Amino acid sequence: MRANSFFVTGTDTDAGKTFVSTLLLQGFQSLGISAVGAKPIAAGAEINEAGQLVNSDALLLQRHSGIALPYSQLNPLCFAKACAPHFAAAELQQPLSEAVLSAQRQQLEQSGAEIVLIEGAGGWLLPISADRYLADWVQAENLPVLLVVGVKLGCLNHAVLTARELTRSGCQVIGWVANILQPEMLFLAQNLADLTARLPWPLLATVPFQPSVSEQQAVARTLAHATAQQLMPT
Numbered sequence: 001m002r003a004n005s006f007f008v009t010g011t012d013t014d015a016g017k018t019f020v021s022t023l024l025l026q027g028f029q030s031l032g033i034s035a036v037g038a039k040p041i042a043a044g045a046e047i048n049e050a051g052q053l054v055n056s057d058a059l060l061l062q063r064h065s066g067i068a069l070p071y072s073q074l075n076p077l078c079f080a081k082a083c084a085p086h087f088a089a090a091e092l093q094q095p096l097s098e099a100v101l102s103a104q105r106q107q108l109e110q111s112g113a114e115i116v117l118i119e120g121a122g123g124w125l126l127p128i129s130a131d132r133y134l135a136d137w138v139q140a141e142n143l144p145v146l147l148v149v150g151v152k153l154g155c156l157n158h159a160v161l162t163a164r165e166l167t168r169s170g171c172q173v174i175g176w177v178a179n180i181l182q183p184e185m186l187f188l189a190q191n192l193a194d195l196t197a198r199l200p201w202p203l204l205a206t207v208p209f210q211p212s213v214s215e216q217q218a219v220a221r222t223l224a225h226a227t228a229q230q231l232m233p234t
């Protein structure tokens with residue numbers, strides 16, 4: 001069996017891609033769907049007890065995956081410095097190779113999982129070289145995309161810019177998630193309505209700020225159900 005993969009992008013770094021991805025993985029598990037989460041390119045990492053460079057996003061995705069896989073399969077390109085990853089890669093003369101990304105995807109799709117969640121880094125137009133973006137690889141791979149909007153002041157501009165570029169890419173967009181980062185934001189309900197009117201894809205779920213356990217469980221199931229329906233239509 002070959003898994004269905006999809007790519008999680010966000011309106012910016014810290015939009016909540018990992019937060020939403022771990023909810024999605026929990027939701028898949030509660031629906032009885034085996035899923036793995038991967039972070040192909042990670043910048044910002046520490047040496048663990050085994051002497052291995054590890055990134056906290058990749059570790060969270062590993063912990064919430066339904067299939068246990070070695071760290072290097074989930075995060076082949078890992079850099080210590082918390083920066084735009086192509087700078088860290090250039091400093092070490094280790095290119096962010098699209099061939100490595102494609103090989104990782106293939107391997108994960110043959111891991112026995114039904115769904116492979118691939119988290120990006122930063123926003124949609126993350127540079128991976130002088131003239132390529134991670135978005136170009138996603139487009140070349142024909143990966144469906146899920147957009148996480150970090151709902152805070154400034155998100156309208158970030159979301160619409162991202163949407164325009166996603167549309168231009170021709171990528172299939174599964175939908176978007178409203179991830180509330182500033183619950184005290186003025187006109188929060190109006191911002192959500194405005195995003196809903198401007199984004200041409202379905203709102204799959206709204207993730208509250210610091211959701212309670214029961215809120216997490218509910219949103220995880222809703223999100224996972226909607227995503228699985230798009231990826232594995234019956």
Ligand SMILES: Nc1ncnc2c1ncn2[C@@H]1O[C@H](COP(=O)(O)OP(=O)(O)OP(=O)(O)O)[C@@H](O)[C@H]1O
Nearest residue numbers: 010013014015016017018019121122180208209210
């Ligand atoms: N709904 C939320 N409620 C409370 N905290 C949140 C929420 N969403 C995200 N956060 C927190 O905000 C921070 C940034 O979120 P997260 O790490 O998921 O962003 P990201 O988009 O994955 O960033 P990166 O580009 O580094 O991968 C984290 O500390 C996370 O726990």
Ligand SMILES: C[C@H](N)[C@H](N)CCCCCC(=O)O
Nearest residue numbers: 013043044082083084121122
């Ligand atoms: C280090 C950080 N947490 C992310 N993983 C990488 C963010 C890269 C942003 C690049 C940019 O768009 O300027």
Ligand SMILES: [Mg+2]
Nearest residue numbers: 017018057119
């Ligand atoms: Mg992340």
